[in-house]
Amino acid sequence: MKRKWIVEVIYILIGAVLVGISIADKKKSESEKPVSFEKPTITVMPDDVEKVSPQPTEEAGVSIPLQPTGEAGVSIPPRPTGEAEVSPQPDVSEKEPAVTETPEPEKTTEEAGKMPGAIEIKNENYEKYENKKYGWWFSRKNNHIPSGSGEPFPIEPYSAYYLNTKAEEEDKVIYLTFDCGYENGFTPTILDTLADKGVKAMFFVTKSFIVKNPDYVKRMKEEGHLVGNHTVRHLSSPSLTPEELEAELREVAKTMEELTGYQIDPFFRPPMGEYSERTLAASKDMGYTSVFWSIAYYDYDVKNQPGKDYVINHFATYHHNGAVALLHNVSESNTQALREVIDLLRAEGYRFGMLTELTAEN
Numbered sequence: 001m002k003r004k005w006i007v008e009v010i011y012i013l014i015g016a017v018l019v020g021i022s023i024a025d026k027k028k029s030e031s032e033k034p035v036s037f038e039k040p041t042i043t044v045m046p047d048d049v050e051k052v053s054p055q056p057t058e059e060a061g062v063s064i065p066l067q068p069t070g071e072a073g074v075s076i077p078p079r080p081t082g083e084a085e086v087s088p089q090p091d092v093s094e095k096e097p098a099v100t101e102t103p104e105p106e107k108t109t110e111e112a113g114k115m116p117g118a119i120e121i122k123n124e125n126y127e128k129y130e131n132k133k134y135g136w137w138f139s140r141k142n143n144h145i146p147s148g149s150g151e152p153f154p155i156e157p158y159s160a161y162y163l164n165t166k167a168e169e170e171d172k173v174i175y176l177t178f179d180c181g182y183e184n185g186f187t188p189t190i191l192d193t194l195a196d197k198g199v200k201a202m203f204f205v206t207k208s209f210i211v212k213n214p215d216y217v218k219r220m221k222e223e224g225h226l227v228g229n230h231t232v233r234h235l236s237s238p239s240l241t242p243e244e245l246e247a248e249l250r251e252v253a254k255t256m257e258e259l260t261g262y263q264i265d266p267f268f269r270p271p272m273g274e275y276s277e278r279t280l281a282a283s284k285d286m287g288y289t290s291v292f293w294s295i296a297y298y299d300y301d302v303k304n305q306p307g308k309d310y311v312i313n314h315f316a317t318y319h320h321n322g323a324v325a326l327l328h329n330v331s332e333s334n335t336q337a338l339r340e341v342i343d344l345l346r347a348e349g350y351r352f353g354m355l356t357e358l359t360a361e362n
Helices: 002-031 187-197 205-211 216-222 244-258 278-283 308-318 332-347
Strands: 173-180 202-205 228-230 289-291 325-327
Touching: 187 216, 187 332, 202 205, 202 216, 205 216, 205 244, 216 228, 216 244, 228 244, 244 278, 278 289, 308 332
Parallel strands: 173 202, 173 325, 202 228
Antiparallel strands: none
């Protein structure tokens, strides 16, 4: 009897051990399974629209819609850092501590991408401004008289310009501006030509252009050009609330600083030239100057280019003092004609100005 009891106890112990091993193996197997997470909700403005069709305007006159944007990968160059070198001072009995540059404090989320002098943007502060959408247009004139505009209300009080109305006849000036929604292989050549000719220009960039081409943007700044804001999604400004428009502009400015180390210049080109009194008031309060144009032609369709000769002849026919010229960096015709356009305008007595002249105090 005693032996039978001992045998039963042994069987019970063996069973318990086997059960324990089974449980341990199960836990180990579960622990080795990959952990899956739900895809987080992205609260920043999306930039994954491959192409946004230009929106035509019903306004009379000439309306030049802008080129769509495109998404691409990210290449982040390292930001240079360094310490200030201090030369040893002669005849100093006590060793002075080494002097190093004081790093700038990191910007908070609230400050990132915000222009100096910008005020807080709240929707309710702009209810007094009409939000009727207008599409920018202008009328070309002969004899090199400045183009007329289709302003339904004066735009200069909102820090918005389409030409330099104060340009002096003895100081003829023209401003070259390029809208950069995406890269089509011509931007390096455009920059080469500007560098060879000693001309400064302004480039309005979208977020996706910065993300895909941070080195081009860095080159623009390093070679003395201005780089302005063309928003994240290239949407009609009046379709956005002031807070949404601010988010678009701040996201572009933040991206540029993060990927290039340079701050964006405080100039804004409204996508498709669409604006309202409210959007101009809000963008001014965000610290931006809105820039339209007085010379433009249909150059943005990469499959239907006007041709090199057309571009040269257009500038020869319609150049005028104080003009802001709208060009697109995706245009092969612009790229081919740029060198001769610069030579032509210089032969007519023009210099190439910077848009900061529009906002400089007299």
